[in-house]
Amino acid sequence: MSTRETDSETADVLIVGGGVAGLTAATFTARAGLDTIVVDTDESILARNAHLENVPGFPGGINSRRFLDLLAEQADESGARRETGRVTDVERSDDGADAFDVRAVGDGAVGDSDETRVFRTDAVVAASWSDASYLDGLGVETRDAGSKTYVVVDELGRTDVEGVYAAGRLTEKYHQAVVAAGHGAEVGLTVVHDSEVPYYHDWVTPEGYFTDRGREVPPGCEEIDAEERERRDAASRERTREAFDGPHPEPQRTHPSLVDDELGRLDE
Numbered sequence: 001m002s003t004r005e006t007d008s009e010t011a012d013v014l015i016v017g018g019g020v021a022g023l024t025a026a027t028f029t030a031r032a033g034l035d036t037i038v039v040d041t042d043e044s045i046l047a048r049n050a051h052l053e054n055v056p057g058f059p060g061g062i063n064s065r066r067f068l069d070l071l072a073e074q075a076d077e078s079g080a081r082r083e084t085g086r087v088t089d090v091e092r093s094d095d096g097a098d099a100f101d102v103r104a105v106g107d108g109a110v111g112d113s114d115e116t117r118v119f120r121t122d123a124v125v126a127a128s129w130s131d132a133s134y135l136d137g138l139g140v141e142t143r144d145a146g147s148k149t150y151v152v153v154d155e156l157g158r159t160d161v162e163g164v165y166a167a168g169r170l171t172e173k174y175h176q177a178v179v180a181a182g183h184g185a186e187v188g189l190t191v192v193h194d195s196e197v198p199y200y201h202d203w204v205t206p207e208g209y210f211t212d213r214g215r216e217v218p219p220g221c222e223e224i225d226a227e228e229r230e231r232r233d234a235a236s237r238e239r240t241r242e243a244f245d246g247p248h249p250e251p252q253r254t255h256p257s258l259v260d261d262e263l264g265r266l267d268e
């Protein structure tokens with residue numbers, strides 16, 4: 001097997017893991033204008049859920065694979081780039097730049113590629129339940145509990161290594177989707193606040209909300225007029241209809257140890 005290494009791609013922030021926390025973090029960093037890459041192996045543990053009934057906004061519940069698809073679509077819509085691959089290693093750039101080099105490989109579960117891709121990034125967010133091994137070389141503080149390793153973070157998601165953050169279940173947050181999403185948002189915003197990007201809040205408001213009170217529209221916020229509001233409302237209704245039009249095409253997943261499939265897909 002070849003070990004070809006490609007030239008590095010650059011980003012302001014690289015998020016390891018495109019599950020609930022990682023995709024939500026990406027939505028916030030990308031919306032704030034940070035060039036964001038998500039590298040993921042498509043193994044969100046939420047895909048094993050049989051019907052998601054406790055995520056706010058879905059009183060009838062939602063298919064968990066559909067929920068993950070919608071999070072991914074939203075990250076794309078916000079401008080994040082998503083790549084398939086398993087992150088194996090993160091190290092400080094050796095050319096004196098205040099950045100990290102992130103290595104990712106394809107493997108059996110995530111495609112046929114055997115090339116190693118290198119990403120150069122100013123910030124790393126580990127949202128990769130349940131793998132934090134790629135942080136070993138940086139000496140990020142972790143906590144072992146049985147077979148699991150958790151990344152230790154402060155109350156805003158910063159690890160003890162500057163520029164490295166962690167989000168979701170990997171940080172020992174409660175094992176619930178909404179908690180992972182909320183933490184992903186919070187950690188994404190911490191990355192934004194630690195960057196050079198001017199920022200207030202990520203808000204969309206009616207026209208005049210700030211300006212009619214003699215204020216500039218703060219950075220990160222947007223005022224929209226009635227016509228634009230109606231256009232967005234119509235587009236969102238149409239999109240939501242399309243997204244829920246029929247059963248989700250992917251099979252239910254279960255624990256991979258129970259079936260002969262690396263992603264735990266049930267043959268129903």
Ligand SMILES: Cc1cc2nc3c(=O)[nH]c(=O)nc-3n(C[C@H](O)[C@H](O)[C@H](O)COP(=O)(O)OP(=O)(O)OC[C@H]3O[C@@H](n4cnc5c(N)ncnc54)[C@H](O)[C@@H]3O)c2cc1C
Nearest residue numbers: 017019020021043044045046087128168169175176177180
């Ligand atoms: C059977 C089951 C049912 C559940 N039901 C519910 C429920 O009903 N309601 C609820 O709220 N919660 C439920 N959960 C819990 C919920 O799924 C998790 O709490 C949530 O998914 C955690 O989000 P996360 O982003 O931290 O991790 P995940 O969603 O698992 O995302 C982690 C991502 O990191 C990727 N990854 C891992 N290692 C690497 C690497 N080295 N490189 C690149 N990518 C990597 C994975 O592919 C994955 O996409 C359930 C969990 C299970 C197992």
